[in-house]
Amino acid sequence: MTIQVKATAAHPAVTTEQISETDKRHTIHPWADLATAPTTGDLVISKGEGYHVYDSDGKRYIDGIAGMWCVNIGYGNVEIAEAIAKQAQKLAYYTPFGAMTNPLSAELARVLAELTPGDLNRVQFTTSGSGAVDSAIRFVHFYFNAIGKPEKKHIISRLESYHGSSYLTASLSGKQVDRTYFHYMDDIIHHISCPNPYRREPGLSLEAYCQQLLGEFEDKINEIGADNIACFIAEPIMGSGGVLVPPTGYHKGMKALCEKYDILYILDEVVTGFGRLGHFFSAEPVWEIIPDLITCAKGITSGYQPMGAVIISDRLFDRISGDNAPEAAYFTNGYTYSGHPITCAAALKNIEIIQRDNICEHVREVGPYFIERLKTLEKYDIVGETRGNHLMACVECNISGNPVAAEDKDITAARTVDKFCDEAGLIVRPYEALLILSPPLVIDKEGIDQLVSILAQSIEQATEELKAKGLI
The missing domain is CATH 3.90.1150.10 (Aspartate Aminotransferase, domain 1)
Structure with a gap:
């Protein structure tokens, strides 16, 4: 059987109408409106x-x-395109599993450790932001199981948050309009109010509003029981939920409550990382906190290759590794394309360009x-x-x-x-x-x-x- 290829770079004469018809017939897009997808052109x-x-x-x-x-x-950057092509010719791929690595993966992990605050020096690579958040949660659960606190499973997230579209991360996300006919986990995931100063009660000062949010968080901790809560996850600024900028002191207050109750703080910098707020990571220079884990993706390669990462505190990793590792301590989480050489080449060149320019x-x-x-x-x-x-x-x-x-x-x-x-x-x-x-x-x-x-x-x-x- 011969398959005729119509829409490729080698066939630029393909019309918009033909591309659209092919797309409508064969592609299921993220967040597609299934009522109109079969007939509406993109x-x-x-x-x-x-x-x-x-x-x-x-x-x-x-x-x-x-x-x-x-x-x-920006688009059309020749340097990053050439870095991708050069690496593809040298080593397109090799497995990252077990004790295998490649030079670019190791170097990128070192660079990310330098860019992140405090002792966030341990990196697991993923292929997306969803994968980064998923891996962060899996690490947190692994960590508490390994140190003998298996009851710490519950996760607190926020309404209007977005953390991904995997089974777990879609359940973590709090955008109600996104909850359609899928099934969502609701046994260990809880949502509290998002910081939305525009929608706060009339006459309520920003300072009082911040205290109200912190009080709600502490009330939820007491309701669930601190001994049952593994982590709190938050975007620094809530992105697709409405670019919700929290009041001054919000993240510092939430981090202080996490420390008080032995709850790990995951800062989801998938959107804010790599310069969007004027810093590689916003945690310390903007919000004055050092979280326990940071997730990132998107800007790590400027979209030139799909990649994500979760960056983890030495303090946490050291407690469950080496002489402190529990029996059979295999961290069975990761992806075929974790630390992909071509993707790492794109990320390293991207970071170089951001710094140099x-x-x-x-x-x-x-x-x-x-x-x-x-x-x-x-x-x-x-x-x-x-x-x-x-x-x-x-x-x-x-x-x-x-x-x-x-x-x-x-x-x-x-x-x-x-x-x-x-x-x-x-x-x-x-x-x-x-x-x-x-x-x-x-x-x-x-x-x-x-x-x-x-x-x-x-x-x-x-x-x-x-x-x-x-x-x-």
Whole structure:
């Protein structure tokens, strides 16, 4: 049987319609709407350059979401492409299991240990953020079993959090809109309130709101029993749940409670790692904490290769290894492609570029400008709030006036703005009543001005359409 290959780089004449039809027939996309997937065509992105991407018809867009929080150094970087190609010719793959390694995996682990705070010096590589979080939880359970505390199994997460889409990590995630017809674990996973200052009680100060959140956490610990709780997991800023920036002192307070009750603190830096907040990792320089474990992915290779990692404290690892190892202490967790040589080559070159080109410093310069420019959008009636930190931001639509939660008309407003953004050449990420933004870290002030200008124009157009429909 001969299979005819139609859509490849060797056949660039394939039309957008043909690509779309093939895709609809054969591909199940993440977060696909199954009601419309068989009939609705997708945007076909075929090229990227800097902070722009191009569709298959040649239309250029400002990529306001960096692919998916990840293309930090921008598109079309020749250096990283050459590093990938060179390593593929030298050693494409060898098993990482047991006592096997490769030079790049060992070097990347050393570099990550240098970049992370405190004694976080032990690295297990994965192939995604979901895998990193999954491995972090498995390590925590292994750890407490190994030291004779098998009752410490329970995990506290937060509403509106996102930690992945594996069986375990989807259960850890707290975005209610994502919970559909799958099954979710609910025996050892618990969710507490997320820090959402915009939706706090009217008249409640940020300081009082922070104490309220800390009090809820401690109440949940006492309800479950500290002796039963293994860990707390948190994104520094809640990403896809709405770019929720916690009040000052939140993470320090939560970490102090974890230390008080012998609960491990996992900081999920899958989105915030590798420069998005102006630092390789935000734990210590931004939030003033040193967690017990850090998870990362996305920006570790700037999306040029799939990779993740969990970075673990020496204090924890040393207690269950060497002379302290329990009987038959095999850590039977990992992946065929853990520490893949090509992926490690991409990560090492990516880190080199970020350091050499002072990209973190650039983010610290343009990030406040980005947030300041977005704040100007709050003059529009359909915008409830703009918020964020450096190159991680969100515009929340609120035409209902509901101070507690978004309503259907707020969601319609955001989708309408998104439609006009797409027409004008700007890709944003709509979620419920939110327009989420995370452009490549190489974006400059000119690009930021263009991005905000398109948003403003789209909000104005959306406002007119919503008025015509009688929604405002």
